[in-house]
Amino acid sequence: MSTGYGVSNEDDIDLGKTERLRVRRRSMALLASLASPLHRMLWLTVVLVVISNAAQAAFPLVIAWAIDWALPALISNNPVPLGIASGAYLVSAVIAGVLLGWYNLCTAKVSQAMLLDLRLRVFRHTQRLSLEFHEKYTSGRIISRQTSDLETLRELLDQGVSQLVSGIFFILFTLISIFVLDWRSGLIATAAGIPITVLFIWYQKRSELVYRESRVVSARLIGSFVETMTGIRAVKAFRRESANDESYARLAGEYRENSIRSINLFGVLQPGLVLIGNLTVAAVLLTGGFRVLDGSLAVGTLVALLLASKRVFQPVENIAMFYSSLQAATAALEKVSGLLEEDPGVVEPEHPGRLEVAHGAIDFTGAVFGYGDGPVVMERFDLSIPAGQTVAVVGPTGAGKSTLAKLIARFYDLRSGSLTLDSVPISQLANADLRRHVVMVTQEAFLFSGSVGENIALGRPGASDEEIVLAARAVGAHEFISSLPEGYDTDVNKRGGRVSAGQRQLISFARAFLADPAVLILDEATSSLDLPSERAVQRGLETLLGNRTALIIAHRLSTVETADRVLVVDGGRIVEDGSPAELVAAGGRFARLHGAWKDSLS
Known part of the structure; x- marks a missing residue:
């Protein structure tokens, strides 16, 4: 108990x-x-x-x-x-x-x-x-x-x-x-x-x-x-x-x-x-x-x-x-x-369903969420994300953006309602299938002890050296990795202490690219980067997104420009939903955020 x-x-x-x-x-x-x-x-x-x-x-x-x-x-x-x-x-x-x-x-x-x-x-x-x-x-x-x-x-x-x-x-x-x-x-x-x-x-x-x-x-x-x-x-x-x-x-x-x-x-x-x-x-x-x-x-x-x-x-x-x-x-x-x-709050079902091939369609129906026995932090909502769509989630700190991402990654379970991946309840999926089809890249871009190549291979254990290099090339990481003392064999040492924040993020992108998920979640993936590093990461991001379903959580609106759709979250509720152009034209919260961002660039 x-x-x-x-x-x-x-x-x-x-x-x-x-x-x-x-x-x-x-x-x-x-x-x-x-x-x-x-x-x-x-x-x-x-x-x-x-x-x-x-x-x-x-x-x-x-x-x-x-x-x-x-x-x-x-x-x-x-x-x-x-x-x-x-x-x-x-x-x-x-x-x-x-x-x-x-x-x-x-x-x-x-x-x-x-x-x-x-x-x-x-x-x-x-x-x-x-x-x-x-x-x-x-x-x-x-x-x-x-x-x-x-x-x-x-x-x-x-x-x-x-x-x-x-x-x-x-x-x-x-x-x-x-x-x-x-x-x-x-x-x-x-x-x-x-x-x-x-x-x-x-x-x-x-x-x-x-x-x-x-x-x-x-x-x-x-x-x-x-x-x-x-x-x-x-x-x-x-x-x-x-x-x-x-x-x-x-x-x-x-x-x-x-x-x-x-x-x-x-x-x-x-x-x-x-x-x-x-x-x-x-x-x-x-x-x-x-x-x-x-x-x-x-x-x-x-x-x-x-x-x-x-x-x-x-x-x-x-x-x-x-x-x-x-x-x-x-x-x-x-x-x-x-x-x-202690009992895990999220457990694999005794007889899990299998999803060998995923397209990436995500659907929330009557979803309600709260941490443990605490108060509700995301009120009842419905949300449908078609396969292949890139969705940006913006809003003030503590609004529920990361919570939404963690629900899709099944770090937590809903208190009530349902969440499906390609019409299969996520809570009923085998862990192996869920982790293969849904990958989350966090702001921290954690690197484990070992070489750069080993860290990229975490995305798909057993990948060949050629596949690791191709993944790094795809997101623009190959050039800086090759310049390291031992290339892909360089020990990243203490949470990536030998590489910069932007380089760590590119390595994490290469890891995600190698995993080739149907759904990719980026949680504040560029918030800690300077502008040159962010531009390098943005170029890798464009390749990484490809045609897969993507959920991008960001404070910086530079990453939102590539999105097909924007969700504005506030107080645990989705208050605006539409394309970037539609929301700017509507003159609501996103329009004010967008305007402030434009002013900061001038």
Whole structure:
């Protein structure tokens, strides 16, 4: 069940009891689903850890037998019992060592398999989520889910779980060995579990909130860093370094204070466990010592009891460290499971329709749109765009121009009404067909890491080098690409940092041309360009449009002159519709925009 695109619970640190239980069940269900494919390996690890810890727990029993029976036999010139005791100790040590090593190897394989599965789930699911999610959920928080949260889980699964399981079995078998040696001492060791349980409950209640807060603060810290580095040009331009320093220092200080609180809590837990363990050993020594004096307890048995009592508390410290890691990992798992719980707002139908060949006719009928559960932003409207027509969409900022384009690209779905491509509802089309027939070129003209040729080939994976060059030639990009240091093999490096804004736009046009869609959407494709760059892009644009259906969203009316038709959008409504000449002659809003643009050129 979606929680509202990851924002409702993201910063809720102190959840209600019902919600906390739901979140915990969700997290445990995720963990179970990760472990399910590995059940055979998990059962093998259980067998290995049981046998290896049983062998380790047998050491005190062997020592007691050696001191109380083998040594007296040796004094009586009978070395056989001592040889048997030595052999038993050696066999136990070899079995414990070999199987423990095998167990650690198996748990490492299990943990890495689970982490790989989870990483892929997070990445794939985040890609599947709708644009609305990504516009609400900051990139820093997504990065935190994929990095610090998964790293916390890795530490738990790689070491913590193996320590916990091994420790629990070791304590169980060692406790059994104490009871076998002397049931009174066994009761003393068992009674120590009461204060240990109380201490763990105290720690759990206080640390849960601290570690949940830690994940939130960590995400904010990463988000601040990512935002600053992504917008470093704006930071430099507006001299925001000092202000950003203060903001980042405040977040880093919060993270430090949170870390100190968690360390302080563990600083009470670990010494408390050590104290309880030492007091228990002292109690066994005191009661056992008096019994040795009155002859009711053998010396070897007391030595074995002291050894076992000391050993039974050694894993408790590891379990305490595991519990600390568990609290941090549980908080991280809650955040990751919350992200995976989000449902895409736009999904491919279970039985999608196919559209092998598209002509590009677009029809809105009774269309109404609003973001999520928010107010309506585009009131009921009808719109028909014939195949092959070039339509320019103009209007003030926030009028709904880009929303119209995103609906056609199916970044969002209508709240009511219908939208069809060649009479087929877009919501019923297979994603592969929709992405093949409808391509959107945005203002950002994003270039991915890799070569120029690879970026153009995104339009049609598998395209040959000759087809890539032909696409670049068609939009006028070949000349500047050839002048780059390595031509089409030049690494664009960091969002196209080696090419200008106009050149990036031409590369994105070549990408779209290679894709050869039936419908092309240009969203503010020239708004960030200077006039020389715009003219170069305009020449490429003329070739790119061709005979395909095109929707051009622009503030600059230079791109509107080539349009067959103009839509004027304002307040989520289409207020004017006609050819450029008709709208200019009508003297309405477009005429005023057109007149202002003409005046700016004079």
